[in-house]
Structure formats: C-alpha cells, structure tokens
Amino acid sequence: MDTLQFLTWVRGTGLNIALVIFVLGVLWRLAEIYGLGRKKDLSAPRNMPGASGWATILRRSLPPPGMLPTSPVSYIAGYVFHVGLAVVAFLFAPHIALLTSIVAAAWPGLPSQVVDFVTVVTMAAMIAVLIDRIARPVKRFLSTFGDWFTWTLTFLPLLTGWLAVHHLLLPYTLMLAVHILSVELLLVFLPFTKLFHAFTAFGSRWFNGAMNGHKGVPV
Amino acid sequence: MSASLDKGVRVLKEMIDAPIASYFSSCVHCGICAEACLFYTETGDPKYTPIHKLEPMRRIYEQEYTLLGRLAKRVGLSKAVTDAELAEWQELVYNSCTLCARCSAVCPVGNDIVYMVRKMREGMSAAGHSPEGIKGAVTRTINIGSPMGVKLPAVKAQMKHAEADYGIPIPLDQEGVEYLVTLSSMEIINFPEYLGAIAKIMRHVGKTWTLSSEAFEATNAGMQIGNSDLARVIVSRVVAGAEKLKVKTVISPECGHAYTALRWEGANLIGRPFTFKVQHIVEVLEEFRAAGLLKLEGMATDRLTFHDPCQLARRGGVIQPQRNLMKMVAKDFVEMPDAGFMNWCCGGGGGASSIEEGEELRLEAFKRKKRQLEAVKPDRLVTACANCRIVLEEGLEHYKMNLPVVGLTETIAEHIPDA
Amino acid sequence: MRITNDQEFKAALAALDNCSRRQATAYLIRQALDLTPDTRVRAGLDLAVRCDANEADLAVAASGVNSARVATYTQCGHDANWTCQASHFVARAAQECVKPEISASGAWEAAMQARMARICQAIAAGEGTSNREAEAQYRALEAYLNSKEGQP
C-alpha cells in the first residue's frame, strides 16, 4: 500500500468505520447511561433564581470561588487545551470543509497562522497537564492506564496535524494520512473512555444542578 | 460471596441510576474534588480524594451496566468487589466523609459526588460495613427513639427546667397549632437552653406551637449510616406525630442532618409528599424577621462570625437568612473566608462525629476551620447546628483556642426584651 | 432574709457587687459539687470564692474549667450517660464563676446550669423531674447573705 492509497483508505473506508463505531458507540453509551432513569423527587421544591440544571451547565464552566489557586494547572491549562482543541478542530479551514460535507453547514475559519499558533499553545497546555498528572500526588494516585491512553489519543491528532502542515518528520501525504488515522482512533475510543465526558459532562452538570436546584442551591 | 456482600452489591445495583452512571462516565480524574475536601487538604493523603471513595461502586456500575464493563468482567480484566475491599473502604466512606458536598460544588464536569457517597452508604450498611458508632446510634434510635438514648421523661424534665428558667409554659401534644417544634438529642442533652429560647421567641412573635411526645426527636441516624429502610422507620415517627397534631409546619432544630432528613429525604423515604411544611428554625426566624415580628433590643458589640452548617447552607439552600439574623444582633459581624455556599465543614458532620476511631482524623481536619477562624479573629462563633457546635468546641479546645461557641437561636432569644 | 422563689433569688443576686456575686454564685454551685469528680472544677470554685482572686489566676482557672466542660459533652450519636452529663453542667455553671465579670444574668445562668446538673442526676436515677436543687440554692444564698450581714 503506497501512501496515497493509505491516505485514500483512511479518508474512505477507515473514516467510515471510525464514524460508524463513534455514532453507534455514542448512542449506545447515552442509552446505557441515561436509560437507567431516576426517581422523582417528592420533597417540596424551593425555588431560587439561578438554581437549575441549565444554570449549572453554564456555571460549572468557571471555577467555583476560591478553587482556581488550588489547581492552577488543571484550570488554566485545562481551559487552554479545551478551547484550543475546539478552535483547531472547528475553525481550521480544511476541517470546516470536511465538517461542511457532513453537516451541510459552513462557517468562517481562522487564518492558518492563527490556527498554527493555537495548535502549538494547545500542545504546550496538554504537556503541562500531563506533567501535572505525573507531579501531583492526587492526580498520579487517581491515574489509570485510561488516563495516559486518552491523553495520547487526544495529543496525537494535534501533533500529527501540526507536523503535516509543517512538512516535518514524514512526507506530507503520509503524515496527513497518519493525522486522519489518529483522529479516527480518537473517534473510535471516545465513547468508551473518559473522553466520553465530552457528552456526559453536560448531563452530569444538569443532574447536579437540577437536584440541588430543587433544594434552592445554585451549585 | 458472603450473603451480606451479595446483599450489599444488590443494593448498590438498585441504587445506581442515570445521574450516577452519568457521573462515573464523566470523571476525568482531574483531582479537583480533593482540593475541596478538608480530609485531603489537611492530611495531604490522596486516598481521601472524594471520587476515590466511590471506587467499589464505580466498578459495580461498570460491571453491571456497561457493555465494556461486562466484557471486562467476563474475561477477568475487572475484578469483582470483595468483602475485604468494602471493609477497607469503610474508613473512606464514613470516617473521612462528612457529606459536606464541597466536592459536589467544585467538580468541573458537574459530578454530585456526595449524592453518590450517600448511595454508596446504602450498599455499605447493607453489607455490614458501617462504623460501630453510627450503628449504635441507629440501634438506639430504632429501639429507644433517640440516637443518644433520650426518653420522654428526660424531655419532660428539660421542659420543666426551661419553664422554670424562662417562666414560660412549654406546650406538649397540642393539636392544631401552627408549629411542631422538634429537637435533636444533642439539644435535649447538651443544650437545653434551645428549648427555652424557642419558648421565648414564640411568645414574642405570638405564634402557637407544641412539642410532641411521639415526635420530639428530629435526627435520623438511619440516614447517616445510609440505610433508607431504617431511615424510613425513623422519619415516619415525625410524619405521624405532625399529622396527628395537624400542624402546619414542622420546625427542624439546630441540627444539620435532621434538616436534610426531614426537608429533603423525608417525603422520598415515605414515598409520598408531606402534608405539612418543613422549615429549619433559621428559616422560621427569618420569616419572623421579614414579617417584622422580631423586635430585638441591644446589639452585641463583640466581634461575631457565623459557621454555616453544610446541611443547612450548601446542601439545604439556607444561606442568606442566617446572615440577615446575625446583622440584627451583631454590630461587628465578620465573615470567614469561603463562608456561605463554599464554607468548610467542622469535620464532624454526616455521622462522622459519632465514630470514635475517627477522632484523630477529625482533629487533623479541624485545622482548616482553625485557619478560617484565625483569618478573622472573632470573639464569639455562632452556628446553627448542635453537632457543629460540639465538634467546633472540641477542636478549639484541642488547639487551645479560647473562643466561645453559641447557637443562633439562643443568641436571637437573648435580644428579645423580657415580657 | 428569706428567699422563696426565683424572682426573689434573682433580685438578691442582682443586688450584690461583682466580688460578692462571684462568691455567692460559687457557694451556690458548690451545692452541686457532689455531681462532678473533676478537680479542675473544684479548683475553679475554690478560687472564685476568694475576693482577692486576680485576673491571671481566674484566666488559668477558666481554662481548666472550660476543658472540663468540653470533655464532658455527650457527642452526637453517642449513648447519653446522664451522670457524666451532670458533671458537664456543673462545669458549665462553674465557668460563669471564673469569668472576670459576673453579671446578674450570668449568676442566674450558673444557678440554672447547676439545677440542670441535678436534673441529669435525677434522669440517670430514673426519678421524677422534681427539682430539689432550687430549694437548696435558696437556702445557700440565704446563708451567704446572712453571713455577710454579720460582718461589719
């Protein structure tokens, strides 16, 4: 298999396989989780402005009072790499072109140089959280194979994409194929690892917000 | 698998619902919950990381309710939960967790960790892995009616004493009054002045009220140990008493978990909504204040601060009322750092204070409260939970800090002019 | 002088100066000393009856009495031992006596805590709720006042 065939495979069959597993996996996992249901709360609710599931979905995007200094790396590098991932994934022109073909909607992208800069910053932030995971006793204590594995899964698309754009290490065609393959691996594993928080974090925040909101506590 | 373990696992399977599944699926092992937990921040031991306290429950969730978990269990990659493991976790689930919910308030993905610990305790207690101290409290509550073995004659003696002290009659078993006042054993035993303060306040605002000979005890050790079957038996007594006397409102005493047990868990335990309202005494006082019924005299000139009981504030939604009340009686009211919603636990909530073997850890955790107090240097510390009060006093005594601790209700009562 | 009820009792306490009130209250609390084995409480009361007690001595005594008080709390969820609880209330009563200033309401408070201690004893013994301590306190206060009158 030469590199163009490899690229063709990852763009065609490979992507199809990855998308099928991703879509199937996401729906399966969502059903597995939310299908369990919960009991109705029979206690009399206390209404309080800002105490609801929806409010918590938004509010939890910011560190609660006093928490930022306790885990600065988790928070700051966490923000940087999450925002960075979103920018790189959704505002890079070739990615938009790809998504447009799937969701039939288009939006303006950012100049390549900006995306390039964001990619570097994002990778730096991811390395920072990795070092933090190794250096911080709690994080190291909690870490399992899954944590290292998912970090790698997330980092590879950034690294390979950046190397491909800069024509480093491997010929562009091969690197582009490796890049797409790394994204496919990410898609395949996302529903079955902690990366699934990309979906469930919103549900979790909603439950937390709704259940405490019932008590009039804006969590 | 022993019968008790089997039972515990089955209870956990029953407990796992969509929120718990969502929470376990969302955790990214960021460790931020540890930073919110005083047992971690004061000891630096990572095993006290809140989400780690749920590890056995997480495995049962994965093994029973997820595709990959079932596969992993089948091929032996995921080990079944054992009795020895639950025994090891007992310390984490009870001694080092006061159900304070700070972790639930900070988790970036929104996990309500304390909700899970509460459910985890259901399985732990069913499997026979709960601390002797809380077991004793539950046994006494079921058999005697109070976690501390208080019987009606003792209550009557205290009533008589308070009547003598304040010169106000204390009604018992009066039907059709507005308020049914409940007590915690702590108040009957250690703080009888609470009862006198209530009598004084009720006379001042002109409200009708009563104690009940059947439902004087508001606490619920069944909820602390985390067993709904037993908690249901206990809460049913209050429900029966309140419905028998046809009161409009049941007042939960200055006790944190009693409020959670009555206000939030009660209706769910008995499986139907209450026919009466449940309010914490602080909420009732706030209503009196807002209605202009509290005409207080004099202001304390010493520096006062308020310790928020977790179950009242973060878990109960009562945060502003106590501040409004404090400002009525204190010229110099200062807030500790993180006060209110993010307040730090005294270290003895959720049944932890009745676990003898947990005392050393509790005192270690108290360092957080000590720092908070040192930051504002108050002359007196006010709170609204008898358990907080004693845990605070013990901590202050241990660290040789000379700081009186008083209850909010009696502080308000002190400023009510003599009739 | 004869004291027959709490009103008269309160009035008599209020009429005293600070030192006398401390002395009188300490005598009252001593009526309940049989309920505590704690030497810190006893020592505190011994100091309180002396009019020459200085603030430093009082502070040391107060610290000891406070430790005795906190140590005898019945912790949440623990089985109540009413006999121990009686000693808690004696310590609590004694605490008022070792404060630098003892107000009339503080003295009343101390007396009530001592009565509470006696109630605890009654509960522990499974007796009724009749309170013998009030009468004992009236007599003790009368005796104190009479002894003071005898002095120049």
Next chain:
Amino acid sequence: MKSVLPDCPGQTVGEALLRRGVSRREFLQHCGLLAALLALPAAAAEQLATALAKARRPSVIWLSFQECTGCTESLTRSASPTLERLIFDLISLDYHHTLQAASGAAAEAAREAAMKENAGKYLVVVDGSVPLGNPGYSTIAGVANIDVLRETVKDAAAVIAMGTCAAYGGLPAAQPNPTGAVAISELVKDKPVVNIPGCPPIATVMTAVIAHYLAFGALPELDGLGRPKAFYGETIHDRCYRRPFYDQGKFAETFDDEGARRGWCLFKLGCKGPVTYNACATMKWNGGVSFPIQSGHGCIGCSEPGFWDGGGFYEALSMPARPLQAGVAAAAAGVAAGVAVTFFNRRKKAAAKAGHETTTLEDLEQ
C-alpha cells in the same frame, strides 16, 4: 564519476548543436538553466556545458505499451524551439513507433540494429504500463509487451519510465485493473529505472535527466519512488502562487464565485496540490505559460501513485469519501441498540429492587 557514455561513432551533442545554428552563448544559457533545474551549484553550469558538448548523441529506444501517446505529445508539442526540443532532436531516436518513418518489419529491424550496435549503452524510454493479465491485451508486431520490454532492456544502460502509466501503472492499472497492468519498475529490476510520473509528465524533466546522464555519466539523485528529487522534492501546494490564500483561509467555494474570480485557493474544490509532488507550479507548461491551478482548476494529483483511485477530483482532500450513508446507518443501529440496552439495564435494576430485603438492625452487624 564513472563514465557510462556511449562510445559510439557519430556526432557529439556540441557538434550537432553548432550544425543546427545554436550559438555557444545560447548553449551556455541553456546549460545554466538546466543546472538550475537540476538543483546543481552555479559552477556546475560550465561543467555541464563542457561535458555535454563533448558527449556523444546516445541511442534511444522508445517503447510504447498501454498508453495514450499523451507523453509523446507532451514532448513534441512544444510551441517554440525550446531546450528540450533541441536536446530531443539531438539524441539518436532509433525507435519510436509513433514518430519514426519506418514501419512494419523495417521498424523492428531498426530497433534490433540499434540494440546490437549500442549494446550496453543505449537508453530505453518507456511510456505506458505492461499488462500481465493476458499477453494478448497489448502487442507490438505480434509480440507481447512484456517480451518486447525484456528483450529491449536486456542490454540497455538505463530505463526511463515516462509518465504515470509507466511509472506507477496509471490509468490502465486503476481499479479494477482489468489487464493486470503494472509499472515498469516492477518488471525491470537489474537496470536503473528513473520514474518521471505525470499525466503527462513535464518534458523538460526528461531532457534534464538525459542531459545529466550525458554530462555526468550517472542518473540524478532519486527519491523513494524513483523520481528525480530535483523535480519531485516539493508539493505543488508548497510552491503554488495561491498558497497565501490557503494560509489566510480564503477559498473558492465554486468555480464561478467571487473567490474563484479573485484567484483564491482551490483546496475546497478538490485541489490535490498538498499531496502531489511535482514541479508544475514552478516550471509550468507550454513554455512557462501556465499550469492547471493558474488556469483555475485544482491539481488532480496525476503524478502520484494511484491518483485515479484517490477519491473524486472535486472532493476536498480533507473530505471523507462517503461518511453520511455510514453515519445514518450507524445512528439507526445505535438507536435500536440503545433501546435494547435500556430495556436490559432497567430490567436488571428492577430485579435488584424486587430482590430487596428490608434492612433490619441485625443486618448492620453482619
């Protein structure tokens, strides 16, 4: 450098050029250009000129197999007498069944004669792929391509695979490859093979390779795919004059929109420039007039292996082949599986609940 120059009698390149009226000055200029194209240092131009002038015209045998003659067209259709034209004229093209005057037995006799006279010294240029499926798919004078190739290459000095078909199999080898077409490099293992892919290839590349060979007696440096690095070292995208628009995120969305008129990047219209290694963007076509992207059409990647099967010409490189169909099917299956798993999990939970034994005080003590 070991000389493999053909030591045959006849004109040198220099003599032939002089006879055709090319001045030494012009010749030197051409050599300078060639040196630049071959990415040689400036001093090499003089060396190249000297060596080239002395070189004898080599015998070249051109074999055409499964091809369309487009490669030959590319070489011969130069609008003006360009350098490649001059050089091309100055080899001794002894066999080329499209261009030669002779036909039939005479033509084949010419090939045999050239091979015999220049054994070990002649060059073989091949355009088109060789069918391995059935020898009868493509024959010359009744002889299967594979046999002609084997016979001709036996005594050759080197082989140049002209065009994508010869280099990689090209269009005949596109799926499902009915003739079993293969590239020349898969059949010739004992002689140096230079691939000059492109559909068609740039003529100058071939002349430059021959010039290099004549001047230095060796083939130029090749990459992993057997292509001269000097021409195939960078992608079209790297050298494209529209690259700044790509970097700014300015793309033509259709062939007649404002972006297309302004000459923005054609990436979204399927340009394969980013994965195509060729010199079109720098050397251009028709005497440097233009190249596909300049004329408004994206690169189709014709010089890459398997380009025909590399996805639609008008699908952007980042585009998946057919994601929607699969996605919809997966979504449907996911919903069905979700309903099933929900039912299963709920039943399991209900069973645990039904099996609930009310906890008594004794249970706490287990």
